[in-house]
Amino acid sequence: MSSNTANLPPYSEKHIPNEISAPDSQTTSNRIAGTIQTCSIRDFQVDYLTLVRDSATSYHISLTVDPTPLYRIELVSSSSKVGDIQIFPATDSAPIAAARLSVNPKSKSEPLATMCTSSPHLPDAIWRPSLTRKSMFSSDEYQTSMPIITMPGRAATPRQFSWRTGSVAEPFYQLWWEGPLPFVPSSMFMADQRGSEYVFATLARKAVEGGENLVQIRRGGGLAFELSVILELFVILQSKKTQLL
Template identity: 75%
Template sequence: MSLNATNSNLPPYSEKTPQSAPSSQTTDNSNRIAGTVYTCSIRDFQVDYLTIVRESATSYSIALTVDPTPLYRIELVSSSTKVGDIQIFLASDSTLPAIAAARLSANPKSKSEPSATICTSSPHLPDALWRPLARVGGMFAVDDYQSAIPIVTVPGRKAAPHQFSWRVGSLSEPFYQLLWDGPLPLVPSAMFMNDQRGSEYVFATLARKTSPEGGDNLVQIRRGAGLEFELSVILELFVILHLKNEQLI
């Protein structure tokens, strides 16, 4: 009798795997009103890191630092038929129109006009909403630009505009920082001191690449604020760079 014949009379092989112990997440869920629902809030103080890579004199790409695959494409446009002077496109589909755009003022030195207007939702539509980015006089050239940016402050709620200030003066180089103006959500006004805003008030930071030989144009951005907030940050950074006659390398 062959070995194969002997094996054919045996029952089919099966392996019993031990039951896995209940995870700590399952145990924790029984003690949470939210159950299995997990959210990300701006008050969690978590951040994402993005890189901005210059592809040409008028084109840049945005990717996560953990994955070099481009997510968005930024175009500096000079055509008279443009939707905006600075436009953001999805990198995955070049046939789609811009998802966000910025229009530069024809009179950038005017004190009665905004330096630019920003649109973060369907800028090609005739009824698109455009928000102003204004230059303001700041002490020691610190808070030079202000705008009301749509931001999600409570998970599950719609984005609502809140005023932010950019810190882009010589004291902060090579960093550009976006600061929340006023008390944070659910913080009493009596506990807020504008001159003592800590890192929890910094919602985005650009660390500019200072030499072609190495480094990155690195953007740190607060997680949970919503896509419109993130697109606004990128557009306003490029507007400010333009107004300062500077470019990312």
Template identity: 65%
Template sequence: MSSNTTDLPPYSEKHLVKSPGATQTAVSRIAGSVQTCSIRDFQVDYLTIVRNSPTSYHIALTVDPTPLYLVEIGSDASKNDNIQIFSASDATLPALAVARLSANPRSKSEAPATICTASPHLPDAQWRPLTRCGSLSVEAYQTSIPIVTVPGRAPAPHQFSWRTGVLAKSFYQLWWDGPLPLVPSSMFMHDQRGSEYVFATVARKTASDKENIIEIRRGGGLDFEFSVVLELFVVLHFKKEQLL
């Protein structure tokens, strides 16, 4: 394909008027100095869950023991707001995220648990189910979690699956289902998924491992991170287990 540039007017550079004292900074990318973090960067954060009592825990970074959030577990299985996340810095705030456990977890007509990660105290709060799946030998759970897939965009629900006891009894993993963002379906092969599809790994405290650690994919947003914590406790509840 050819083009004729002989009829184009000569290029004339336009200079913007600089304000007094303005300085020009060289940039090496379109985004300039703006820093973003995407789930496709495959970076992770490390959290620790510390047990305060049989029904109370707090969450902190592994690099800083300051409690960031509190997790309260209701002792009455008939209550709707069994597992709640609160701010550790302001006890006057209502629960930030809640998981409600069904009184009939084996029912086929209702989900064994529903989860809300945005203003659960409001009457129009949005609740989403966590459901059981898998085989007799491998118990798994499916969930649709709000997650930020493109920096600057609102979180959108995506399907995930929890795997428990596959690697070892003390390890739980949250797997992304389907192709990753901006990956064509034709390039996706379910049986060849690698570690890039693991969005959270939980290593439970044992006799040899001295703390509960969550390795969680960075960039997914707070709804995603709250969901991981709540769903972990829901899965533990179904398995009749607790974090030490």
């Protein structure tokens, strides 16, 4: 009997994998960071918020793109409360941040307030002095130190800022970064030539004729920074005996 094996193709084993693995996103991405997205203060992105007055002593914060209240602000005069200015999550009764106004508000050297941006109702809460007048003869500029995240993934550290508030009739309050920005050499920094990249927050106050109380805050600085901005705005307003409409 003749054999047909000479006409068959050479034998080879074929291994069928149990599962087909997906390509590694780290190797297919065109970034070292892969698919991880971060936000930095050097991206110069901002969030837009609106401050809505609910009563003579209460406000709420929402995004300009969504009217749903995110936080509420209470102005309290009772000494039994955690602070004179308190910020709460919209649906929670425990404050997440608070400021205590100075008992000597006319002092030119003492801070206008002390504030806490993390569980101020707890006995071990950390309070820090906030806002001093930049000049003995000016009530329109203030110096302050705020915790802010300067690099994604790192803890917030205190940085120096200044508030420019202008006259009572001026609708804009601006928060300016003092000194060179991160990764900007001191030799390239000129204080009198700072542009809008050094403005980290702006309040545009509602006018009698109408409009809104709008707040623009630099994105990426962290919640403690953003809460500090809101608290300090109200401390300044209280020191000027001014209310948002």
